[in-house]
Amino acid sequence: MFYSPLLKLCGWEDEQIIREKDRLDEAFNLLDLGPEEMKVAEARVLEGYDVDLLGVRKALGVWIGGMVDVVLSKREGKKLVYYSFPPLGGLSGVISVIGKGEILCVCPEFILDIALGAIFNRIDPILESGEQKALPPGRALCGLNKIRIGAITEGIIPVPDLLLSSSFYCDQGGQTDEWLREVYGIPWVVMDNVMDSPRDEFPRLASKRVSYLAAEMENGWAEAASILGCEPDEEHWAAYYKLYSKFNDGISKSNRSMKADPTPISQSNLQMVRFLRNGISYDRFPEALRAIETLVPELEERVRRGTGPLPKGSPRVCSFLIPQRDQSVAHLIEKAGIAVPVTFLSYDAYMAGMDSTCSTLSERNARVELMRGLYHSTWAVLHWTKQAVKDFELDGVLWTQPMHCRPMSGTGYLFKKAIEEELRVPVLSLEVDWYDNRIFSGESMRTKIETFGYLMAARKAKRGPFPKGD
Amino acid sequence: MFVCGLDIGAATAKAVILEDGRMLSWCVAPTGQSVDSATDRVMKEVTGKIGIGVADIKCLVTTGYGRHSVSFADRAVSEIVCHARGANFLLPSARTVVDIGGQDSKIIAMDDAGNVTNFVMNDKCAAGTGRFIEVMANVLEVPLSDMGKVSLTSGKPSQISSTCTVFAESEVVSLRARGEPCENLIAGIHKGIASRIITMGRSVGFSKEVAFTGGVAKNVGVKQFLEIGIGLQIIIPEEPQIIGALGAALLALGG
Numbered sequence: 102m103f104y105s106p107l108l109k110l111c112g113w114e115d116e117q118i119i120r121e122k123d124r125l126d127e128a129f130n131l132l133d134l135g136p137e138e139m140k141v142a143e144a145r146v147l148e149g150y151d152v153d154l155l156g157v158r159k160a161l162g163v164w165i166g167g168m169v170d171v172v173l174s175k176r177e178g179k180k181l182v183y184y185s186f187p188p189l190g191g192l193s194g195v196i197s198v199i200g201k202g203e204i205l206c207v208c209p210e211f212i213l214d215i216a217l218g219a220i221f222n223r224i225d226p227i228l229e230s231g232e233q234k235a236l237p238p239g240r241a242l243c244g245l246n247k248i249r250i251g252a253i254t255e256g257i258i259p260v261p262d263l264l265l266s267s268s269f270y271c272d273q274g275g276q277t278d279e280w281l282r283e284v285y286g287i288p289w290v291v292m293d294n295v296m297d298s299p300r301d302e303f304p305r306l307a308s309k310r311v312s313y314l315a316a317e318m319e320n321g322w323a324e325a326a327s328i329l330g331c332e333p334d335e336e337h338w339a340a341y342y343k344l345y346s347k348f349n350d351g352i353s354k355s356n357r358s359m360k361a362d363p364t365p366i367s368q369s370n371l372q373m374v375r376f377l378r379n380g381i382s383y384d385r386f387p388e389a390l391r392a393i394e395t396l397v398p399e400l401e402e403r404v405r406r407g408t409g410p411l412p413k414g415s416p417r418v419c420s421f422l423i424p425q426r427d428q429s430v431a432h433l434i435e436k437a438g439i440a441v442p443v444t445f446l447s448y449d450a451y452m453a454g455m456d457s458t459c460s461t462l463s464e465r466n467a468r469v470e471l472m473r474g475l476y477h478s479t480w481a482v483l484h485w486t487k488q489a490v491k492d493f494e495l496d497g498v499l500w501t502q503p504m505h506c507r508p509m510s511g512t513g514y515l516f517k518k519a520i521e522e523e524l525r526v527p528v529l530s531l532e533v534d535w536y537d538n539r540i541f542s543g544e545s546m547r548t549k550i551e552t553f554g555y556l557m558a559a560r561k562a563k564r565g566p567f568p569k570g571d
Numbered sequence: 572m573f574v575c576g577l578d579i580g581a582a583t584a585k586a587v588i589l590e591d592g593r594m595l596s597w598c599v600a601p602t603g604q605s606v607d608s609a610t611d612r613v614m615k616e617v618t619g620k621i622g623i624g625v626a627d628i629k630c631l632v633t634t635g636y637g638r639h640s641v642s643f644a645d646r647a648v649s650e651i652v653c654h655a656r657g658a659n660f661l662l663p664s665a666r667t668v669v670d671i672g673g674q675d676s677k678i679i680a681m682d683d684a685g686n687v688t689n690f691v692m693n694d695k696c697a698a699g700t701g702r703f704i705e706v707m708a709n710v711l712e713v714p715l716s717d718m719g720k721v722s723l724t725s726g727k728p729s730q731i732s733s734t735c736t737v738f739a740e741s742e743v744v745s746l747r748a749r750g751e752p753c754e755n756l757i758a759g760i761h762k763g764i765a766s767r768i769i770t771m772g773r774s775v776g777f778s779k780e781v782a783f784t785g786g787v788a789k790n791v792g793v794k795q796f797l798e799i800g801i802g803l804q805i806i807i808p809e810e811p812q813i814i815g816a817l818g819a820a821l822l823a824l825g826g
Contacts, residue, residue, distance in 0.1 A: 514774060527689065544636050545675065549692055552651040559686045 103136040104129060107143050110152065111220075112159030112392070113166075121169070127176070128169040132257065134221060142221045149219065149428030151370050151410065156396020160374040161220060163388045167207065167381035168216035174205045175259040180329060182206040182263045185274035186245055187475060188379055189267035189292055191466055192322055195341045196265075197383030199331045206265075209258050210248035211380035214536050215373060217257075218248075218426045227251035228537055235280055243506055244426070244536030246277040253281065263328050265321070266291040269314065269476045271507050290324045292317040298478035306471050314467035314476065322463075338462060344386055348378055351393035353449060358400040359442040360493060362417070363409035365400040368441035369423040369431030375447060376425070415440045416496040416557035419489045421482075421509065422446050424501065424535045433547050437554035439499065445474075445482060448489040479512055483519055490524050496557045498528040499550070503535060527560070529553040573623060574630045576657075576819025577613065578650065579637030582673025582701060583786065584609040585816040586617035588628070589824055596620040597813050606637040630823040634815050636674065648822055650815045651677055651690050657818030658782040659685025661808045666778040669768060669797065669805070670814075671787035673701040678772035685818075689775045699767035701787045703739070707760045710740055711753055722758040722792030729759030739763065758792060765796035777801045784814040 104125060108118050118125070129135070134142075151157050174181045180200065184193040186208050196206040218224030228244060231251030236242055252258045264287050268275035275291050282289040294317060298310065326332045352375050358365050374396060377389040403409060417440045424430040434441060451472045474481035490498060498520055502513045513530035520528045529549060534540040573595070578585040580602060588596040598616040602609045614625050630645045638647040650670075658668045659681060668679040676699045680689040693699060708715045722728075729751050733739045743756055764787075769777075781803050787793055788811035798805050808814055 517774060545692065547639075548636070548649045548651060548675075549690075551649040552687060552690055555649065555652050556687045556690070560688075 104134075104139050107139045107146070108162060108165065110143055110146055110158060111162035111165055112155060113162045121166075124169055124173055128172045131172055132168075132217070132223075134223075138221055138223070145220060145222060145427070149432075150373075151366060154366065154370070154396060154399050156392050156394075156399055157366070157370050157374065159392035159395055160377060160389070163377055163381060163385055163392055164212060164216040164373075165220065166388065167212045167385050170205060170382055170385060171207050171209050171212055171258050180204045180263075181259055181261040182265055182325075182329070183209055183249070183261045183278075184265040185249075185267060185278065186211055186379060187267075187270055189269060189318065189321075189470060189476070191338075191341060191345075192318065192325065193265060194345055194383070195333045195337050196325065196329065196331075197386075198337045198341045198344075199333055200329070201383055204329060204331075205382045205384070207382050208380045209252060210245040210536075211376060213248050213252055213258070214245065214425055215376070215380070218536075219373070219428065222427065224248065224426065225539065227255060227257065228539065230255050235277075242277070243271070243273055243503065244534045244540075246273055248536065249277055250280070253285075260285050261287060263287070263325060264289045265325060268293045269317075269470070273507060288328050290321050290328070292321040298480070300478070300480045303474070303477055303481040303484050304472070306468065306477070310471060310477075311464060311467045314471060315461065315463040318463045318466060319461075344383075344390070345378065348386070348390050348393055351390070351397050352378070352447075354397045355393070355400055356443070356447050356449060358397075358404050359447075361404040361407075361409075362440075363407065363411050363413045363415065364417075364440045364442045365403035365409045367410050367431055367435060368420070368444060368447070369425070369428055372423055372444065372447065373425065409440075410435060411438065411440045414561075416554060416561055417442050417493065418497045418499040418557070419448075419486060419493065419495050420444045420499050421486075421501050422535055424533050424538060426534075426536050426538050429538065429543065430501075430533065430546070433543070433550050434499065437547075437551045438558065439550070439554045441499070443489045443493050443495075445486050445489065448485055448492075450488055450492065451485060475508075479508065479515070482512070483516055486516065487520060487524060490520065490526060495526060496561055497526050497553065499553065500528060500530045501533045501535065502530050503540075504532055505534070505540075527553070527556060572629045573627050574820055574823035575614075575617070575628045575632075576653065576816040576821070576823060577610065577631060577633045577635075577641060577644070578653065578813070578816035578819060579606055579609060579633065579635040579641070580650075580672050580674070580815070581636055583812065584613045584635075584637075585813045586613040587813055587816040587820045588617055588621065588623075589817075589820045592824065594817065594820075597810065597816065599812050602637070606640040609637070610641050632819040632823040634819040645823065648819060651679055651692065652687055653815045653818030653822065654784055655679050655681040655687045655818065656685045656821050657814035657816070658784055658808070659683075660817060660821055661814070662780065662782050662806055665780045665782040665806065667772075667775075667781045668814075669772070669781060669783050669788075670785040671700060671764075671768065671783075671793070672785040673705075676700050676768060676771070676785075676787075678768065678775045678777070680775050680778065691771055691775050693771060699764050699771065701785070703764060704760065704787065704790065704793075706740060707743060707757070710743055711747070711756060713753065713757065716789075718757055719761075719789070719791035719793065721754050722761050723795065725752070725754040725758035727755055727758075728762045729755045731756075731759040731763045733763075758796075761790065761792035762796045764793055765800050768797065769800040777803060779803055781805045782814075783807045784811045786812050788812075
């Protein structure tokens with residue numbers, strides 16, 4: 102089987118390859134991924150990922166499996182639900198629990214970005230198709246939404262039975278799904294709002310904000326349940342929490358290991374593992390759990406031995422997230438000697454502030470989402486970023502900022518000013534698209550990153566880590 | 572011991588050779604289509620001027636956008652770091668460097684040792700770069716080297732509202748058709764570039780003294796509008812184009 106070497110590299114066992122052979126044959130045929138493409142993918146995995154870590158390899162394998170699942174879902178008679186990123190309130194998870202084996206609930210653009218993009222380097226035609234098919238001239242759109250549109254219109258992934266959108270974080274996801282609804286007549290459930298929270302509110306949460314988001318979630322759940330013909334009960338929620346909390350526990354442990362110097366793993370590799378909870382279906386989730394459970398002791402061992410991709414004492418920064426489309430940006434950062442022990446998305450200190458006084462499940466979920474910051478405001482994102490800088494005693498912030506992302510486009514200068522003035526650490530605001538590397542100039546980015554690394558190393562040598570002020 | 576700094580920029584390649592901290596030789600040549608050919612050309616020229624061979628160079632540090640393409644380099648360092656180091660060597664009191672090259676522009680803050688403390692660099696747009704002036708020189712059919720001189724004769728710079736190279740070109744063509752004097756148009760173009768640089772540099776700040784490097788520093792019109800806008804005198808090294816290469820050579824020296 103021409104795909105066996107790649108799948109084994111990505112942590113698949115012989116037995117699993119044989120068990121899924123027919124599905125793999127069919128899916129790779131549909132995706133036009135032949136022997137040559139497998140060789141390209143092998144080279145990209147070896148070049149881009151820390152394959153000494155079996156947990157990383159297994160996680161890559163889960164993404165490939167997730168891609169196979171979504172491509173074949175309708176052929177296998179499953180109901181298909183697409184939710185948009187970032188997912189809201191666990192609904193996608195609990196739908197997966199209820200519909201185990203029958204309903205596939207996934208974030209397809211995330212799966213394709215990593216499986217077809219990062220591993221197979223085949224995402225650009227999908228992005229281009231998304232631009233050609235659905236974008237009015239001159240309109241920018243996040244790469245994730247381009248992938249969703251392009252992959253559906255090109256027939257790479259099936260048309261789903263339900264679209265589950267949240268416009269709390271970004272209205273572009275909702276608008277993308279609205280377009281798909283109009284073109285394909287797909288039922289659409291949207292949990293809507295705008296992030297208009299006042300600057301000084303966070304970390305306090307206005308009760309009206311919590312109750313509104315909770316109500317939107319409850320309405321969304323009810324609507325989705327009626328369309329799918331299933332109603333989540335307490336047992337479903339308990340099963341969902343049990344499985345996902347085990348995964349989150351592994352993620353928390355791996356995040357904590359990143360406090361070590363040197364960091365035991367490249368943040369971009371860890372991020373790829375962490376994102377498994379945002380993309381793949383419940384049916385694939387036990388494999389994701391095994392990947393993280395394999396990775397945690399591997400990272401702990403590296404921390405004990407004091408090894409990692411960069412030498413001890415390298416400048417350390419926080420980012421929002423590392424572009425995932427391929428590993429080139431992550432490599433630019435690491436080649437400049439910069440470690441990224443934490444990102445805004447990996448920093449989970451917000452969980453410490455959660456209490457159990459919420460009267461309903463939806464209220465609890467609403468509080469979690471708002472306290473996390475993304476669904477609250479730009480100021481909340483800034484709050485946790487500053488907290489991460491202090492908590493991890495960082496040397497700077499390398500802010501990856503997409504200009505076409507509605508919630509993030511205004512953060513570059515604002516974050517630079519706020520963090521540099523308050524924490525006295527340098528901030529480099531880097532224009533990127535997290536999911537589409539056609540957007541930015543790699544050479545200009547390299548110059549900025551290398552200079553930033555030099556600048557931080559010079560500061561660190563002069564004043565020691567985490568300067569408290571001039 | 573001979574050390575060399577080689578700056579492969581978008582428009583020109585520059586090389587500087589130092590011995591014991593003294594500049595012995597330098598040269599500037601168009602980069603052209605190939606980084607390899609440009610490297611060969613400037614290395615032959617810069618070594619030929621003092622009668623040595625490339626093999627006599629003990630350490631070569633490269634910079635500029637082509638810095639990672641020179642196989643025999645000992646080290647590649649970003650041009651921002653090199654410009655700061657080179658400017659500090661020639662102008663020790665400078666704390667800000669405005670560098671406008673063929674393809675990009677940067678504002679660099681540095682300490683008394685020439686270490687970068689903050690910087691900002693343009694992203695994808697050619698506005699505020701040497702390329703912008705080159706395009707406008709072609710449109711107005713004025714030699715590039717005369718653009719600065721001509722603009723100084725203007726009593727009333729034209730209002731060029733667009734900072735985008737493409738849109739500004741069409742704006743300049745329209746204004747010219749309406750009879751706007753050429754010197755006013757050129758002064759307006761320079762004023763627009765200065766304005767963009769000043770806006771970009773606001774996040775870094777302009778501290779005394781300000782050094783102006785890169786090929787565009789040879790344009791006295793841009794210098795004048797920068798001085799007016801920043802409110803500080805701007806110092807230009809004798810050969811502003813070679814400051815990156817000089818900084819690279821200093822880094823090769825271990826300085």
